[in-house]
Amino acid sequence: MTPDPRRDEAEFLASYDPRDYDPVAVTVDVVALTIRDGALHVLLVRRGFAPYAGMWALPGGFVQAGGPLRGADAEDLPDAAVRELAEETGLSAKGGALGRVHLEQLGTYGSPGRDPRMRVISVAHLAFAPELPDPQAGGDAADAAWVPVDALGLTDSGEQRPGTTRRLAFDHARILADGLERARGKLEYTPLATAFCGGEFTIPELRSVYEAVWGEELHAGNFHRKVLSVPGFVESTGATSDRGGRRGGPRPRLYRAGDARLLHPALLRPSREEEIR
Amino acid sequence: MTPDPRRDEAEFLASYDPRDYDPVAVTVDVVALTIRDGALHVLLVRRGFAPYAGMWALPGGFVQAGGPLRGADAEDLPDAAVRELAEETGLSAKGGALGRVHLEQLGTYGSPGRDPRMRVISVAHLAFAPELPDPQAGGDAADAAWVPVDALGLTDSGEQRPGTTRRLAFDHARILADGLERARGKLEYTPLATAFCGGEFTIPELRSVYEAVWGEELHAGNFHRKVLSVPGFVESTGATSDRGGRRGGPRPRLYRAGDARLLHPALLRPSREEEIR
DNA sequence: TTATGTTCTTCTCATATCGAGATGAACTCA
DNA sequence: TGAGTTCATCTCGATATGAGAAGAACATAA
Numbered sequence: 206m207t208p209d210p211r212r213d214e215a216e217f218l219a220s221y222d223p224r225d226y227d228p229v230a231v232t233v234d235v236v237a238l239t240i241r242d243g244a245l246h247v248l249l250v251r252r253g254f255a256p257y258a259g260m261w262a263l264p265g266g267f268v269q270a271g272g273p274l275r276g277a278d279a280e281d282l283p284d285a286a287v288r289e290l291a292e293e294t295g296l297s298a299k300g301g302a303l304g305r306v307h308l309e310q311l312g313t314y315g316s317p318g319r320d321p322r323m324r325v326i327s328v329a330h331l332a333f334a335p336e337l338p339d340p341q342a343g344g345d346a347a348d349a350a351w352v353p354v355d356a357l358g359l360t361d362s363g364e365q366r367p368g369t370t371r372r373l374a375f376d377h378a379r380i381l382a383d384g385l386e387r388a389r390g391k392l393e394y395t396p397l398a399t400a401f402c403g404g405e406f407t408i409p410e411l412r413s414v415y416e417a418v419w420g421e422e423l424h425a426g427n428f429h430r431k432v433l434s435v436p437g438f439v440e441s442t443g444a445t446s447d448r449g450g451r452r453g454g455p456r457p458r459l460y461r462a463g464d465a466r467l468l469h470p471a472l473l474r475p476s477r478e479e480e481i482r
Numbered sequence: 483m484t485p486d487p488r489r490d491e492a493e494f495l496a497s498y499d500p501r502d503y504d505p506v507a508v509t510v511d512v513v514a515l516t517i518r519d520g521a522l523h524v525l526l527v528r529r530g531f532a533p534y535a536g537m538w539a540l541p542g543g544f545v546q547a548g549g550p551l552r553g554a555d556a557e558d559l560p561d562a563a564v565r566e567l568a569e570e571t572g573l574s575a576k577g578g579a580l581g582r583v584h585l586e587q588l589g590t591y592g593s594p595g596r597d598p599r600m601r602v603i604s605v606a607h608l609a610f611a612p613e614l615p616d617p618q619a620g621g622d623a624a625d626a627a628w629v630p631v632d633a634l635g636l637t638d639s640g641e642q643r644p645g646t647t648r649r650l651a652f653d654h655a656r657i658l659a660d661g662l663e664r665a666r667g668k669l670e671y672t673p674l675a676t677a678f679c680g681g682e683f684t685i686p687e688l689r690s691v692y693e694a695v696w697g698e699e700l701h702a703g704n705f706h707r708k709v710l711s712v713p714g715f716v717e718s719t720g721a722t723s724d725r726g727g728r729r730g731g732p733r734p735r736l737y738r739a740g741d742a743r744l745l746h747p748a749l750l751r752p753s754r755e756e757e758i759r
Numbered sequence: 760t761t762a763t764g765t766t767c768t769t770c771t772c773a774t775a776t777c778g779a780g781a782t783g784a785a786c787t788c789a
Numbered sequence: 790t791g792a793g794t795t796c797a798t799c800t801c802g803a804t805a806t807g808a809g810a811a812g813a814a815c816a817t818a819a
Contacts, residue, residue, distance in 0.1 A: 229508045229547045231592070231603050270506045270601045271594060279594030279601060313590045313605045315508070317548060317556030324547045324556060326508050326603065328590045409767070427807065429768065434805090448815090454766025455814035469754065471803070477746065686796075704778065706797065711776090726784090731795025732785035747776070 230325045233285045234265030234377070236311060236384030237294075237332040238418075240353060240401050245417045246351040248340060249371075250293055252278065253347030256321050257374030261352070263381065264293035265327065283308060286330040293349055295341040307333040307400040311384050317335060319376050331384045333400040385418075392418055394471040396438050399462035407446055407457035408432055411439070419474050431472055437465025507602045510562045511542030513588060513653070513661030514571075514609040515695075516628060517678050523628040524658060524692045525617060526648075527570055530624035533598050534651030538629070540658065541570035542604065560585060561609040570626055584610040584677040588661050591618035596653050606657045608664055610677040631662065662695075669695055671748040673715050676739035684723055684734035685709055688716070696751045708749055714742025 237248035245302060249261040266289050271279030280288070286308060290296075296303050308330055315326040340349040358369035363379035373381065392398050398414045399406070412428045432438055439460035446456045491746050514525040526538040528676035548556030557565070563585060567573075573580050583606055592603040617626040640656035642649060650658065669675050674692045676683070689705045709715055716737035723733045 229506060229545070231506045231508065268506070268592070268603075281594060282590065282592045282603075312587055313559065314557045315545070317558060324803075326545075326559075326605070328592070328603070388564070392729055407767090424807070424809090425766080425808085426768075426770085429771095431806085450766045452765050453763095453814085453816040455768080457767060467754075471748075473806095475807090477744075661790095684796090701778070701780090702796075703780085703798075707799095708777085727786075727795045729794050730785085730787040732797080734796060750777095752778085 228323060230320075230323060231268045231290055232265050232268070232325055232327045232407065233268055233282060234263040234327050234329045234380060235286050235290050235332055236263060236329060236381055237290060237306075237334055238354075238388055238401075239334045239336055240414055240417050241336060241351060243351075243413055245354045245385075245415055246292065247291075247354050247357075247384075249350060249352045249373075250340075250342070250346035251348035251350075252374055260374040261377075262374040263329075263377045264289050264346075264349070266292075268328075275357075282310070282328050283330070286328075286340060290332060293340055293346060294337060305400065305404075307397055311380070311387060314376055314380060315457065316376070316446070325385075327380075329380045329384070331387055333388070333397055335401055335403050335454045345384075354381075357381070359385070388418055393473055394468050396462060396465055396468055399425050399439070405442055405444070405459045405461050407459060408439070409457055411448065413462075415472075419476070421474070421476055423475075435465070435470070435472070437463040438468060439463050494622060505600060508545045508547070508596075509542050509602055509604045510545055510559060510566055511540040511604050511606045511657060512563050512567050513540060513606060514567060514583075514611055514660055515631075515661070515678075516611045517663055517691055517694050518613060518628060518630075520694055522552065522631045522662075522691055524631050524634075525567075525570065526627060526629045526650075527617075527619070527623035528625035528627075529651055537649045537651040538654075539651040539758055540606075540654045541623075541626070542566050543569075543604075552713075559587070559605050560607070563605075563609075564626070567609060570617055570623060571614060573614065580611075582612060582677070588657070588664060591653055591657060593653070596719055604657075606661065610659045610665070610674055611679050612678055631658075634658070637658055666751065667694055670750055671745050673739060673742055673745055676716070679739075682719055682721070682736045682738050684736060685716075686734055688737075692749075692751075696753070698751070698753055700752075712742070712745050712747070712749070714740040715745060716740050 211389055235248070239246050239248075250264050252258055252263050256363055266285075268282065268285045269280040287303065290306070290308075291303060294303070309332040311329040313326060313328045315324075317324060319325065319327075337351075339351065342349045352371065356369075357371055357373065357378070358366035359378060359382050360366060361382070363376075363382040365378050392415060398411055398418070401414045401418075402410055408429050409425070411432060412423055412425065415428070416422055440463045442461055444459045444461045446459055449456050510678075512525070516523050525541055527541050528538050529535050545559065546555055546557040564580065567583070567585075568580060571580070588606040588608040590603060590605045592601075594601060596602065598606075611756075614628075616628065619626045629648065633646075634648055634650065634655070635643035637643060637654060638659070640653075640659040642655050669692060675688055675695070676693045678695075679687055685698050685706050686702070688709060689700055689702065692705070693699055694716045717740045719738055720734045721736045723736055726733050
């Protein structure tokens with residue numbers, strides 16, 4: 206059910222005044238993740254004004270409400286997330302570098318008091334991107350950067366450890382922690398790790414994605430066997446990388462993402478066993 | 483990031499007028515699932531007024547915005563979901579029959595035009611309940627009932643098959659389909675199937691929950707072995723059911739939910755193999 | 760050029776898990 | 790009392806996983 210059903214529609218439209226209601230703002234925030242230098246990074250912007258001036262925050266902003274009463278400038282939630290991401294990174298949304306970005310809804314955060322100014326409901330999204338250029342501080346942000354996730358001192362409970370220099374505004378530490386946990390889980394049973402790679406990648410590169418997101422080293426041989434044995438995870442390009450590993454070794458073969466949408470059997474992280482309870 | 487940061491807070495509070503913004507309404511909807519007579523049921527209410535008068539809908543309603551500007555009647559999203567559930571079922575929220583209900587956020591639906599009256603952002607929740615009494619049509623609803631999910635003719639794409647008598651309002655077929663898929667997945671890797679049972683249950687009863695949600699029969703012997711081998715899934719009460727099966731058989735033993743929060747290894751549904759691509 | 764160490768890729772082997780079927784005892788219902 | 794059902798456990802083959810090993814290809818430094 207949605208708004209007051211005790212009027213028929215014509216009557217509703219005639220008598221309805223949005224100013225009768227308590228105001229609620231709806232925003233989208235984006236947890237955009239990428240891999241740089243083998244480490245997991247998140248896109249953050251630095252706030253130039255109060256509240257939380259000088260602190261870092263997830264990119265985001267208002268959803269354009271529009272709607273049948275106010276014209277056709279209404280915007281769907283995923284579109285708003287892509288727009289915010291494009292504005293903050295300075296990258297073109299369609300066809301450009303953001304074309305191969307995976308985007309999904311993460312969750313909605315609406316506790317009273319999470320924004321000191323008014324009631325704000327934020328629909329958080331999660332994005333997996335291949336390596337992108339440094340963002341340009343456009344729009345509202347004083348600064349924007351890819352920040353190593355490890356540098357934020359996040360705890361499982363969604364807070365930042367005391368002494369962490371880069372503080373996160375609002376409840377964005379909680380949102381980011383939820384996004385990281387979602388990402389870790391998604392890598393287990395979907396082939397989305399390939400979204401962190403370019404169009405072509407090697408199995409060792411794919412393994413480094415898993416290691417960066419999960420924060421633990423994997424057995425190279427078993428990982429290799431697993432990736433090739435799951436149907437539709439990757440498909441061979443027939444080509445070979447033009448260089449060996451950083452410090453030696455043969456040239457690895459090149460693959461691209463397969464057509465599977467789920468990994469079966471899943472690729473479970475080793476540490477999971479201890480976290481069960 | 484959230485609202486306009488180009489003012490400091492005091493200035494913002496003085497100059498801010500919510501009437502400057504396009505109006506957005508935020509609602510919560512609840513996909514409440516239970517098992518009745520071995521079949522999966524969902525709680526629905528029948529709409530008495532336009533739009534979608536006479537059609538069925540998920541229980542739900544406005545979030546009480548409140549907030550620092552308007553007093554302390556602000557309401558968190560899960561609280562709003564519990565309140566709507568209590569209002570529609572006529573059951574007491576705390577301590578009562580709703581006490582053991584599992585509730586989690588499902589997703590947020592905000593496409594322009596999903597409500598013909600205005601822009602409505604709906605935060606959908608998913609609830610797993612043990613068998614509850616029939617709801618009383620209270621509040622805004624003309625009627626309320628537990629409806630067998632199979633009777634709604636839902637397709638994977640979130641629509642209702644032509645010819646289905648009970649039509650769902652708004653995009654609630656889509657939301658319900660998403661909720662069902664979430665429920666099916668949750669049963670694989672969490673012990674939440676126990677939330678559909680009472681405090682004590684037998685392993686055959688637990689199996690019938692899986693069969694109702696997944697819509698397929700399971701191998702009784704393997705299911706039994708699996709449930710007992712996963713640490714923390716169930717724990718024995720030492721007691722035995724006072725009656726055998728419906729049509730014979732020995733008296734099954736009684737168990738209660740264990741302390742595990744994740745099933746490891748997971749209990750994967752057999753049909754999954756075909757759906758992968 | 761040579762030597763050294765690294766990395767990719769494939770194997771082996773022991774262990775764990777799963778699907779399918781079978782069995783005996785306990786129970787309901789006709 | 791007899792027939793059929795169900796609970797609970799077991800067996801067996803197939804599959805998946807973790808750990809280690811090994812050869813070949815490569816980068817780098819001497």
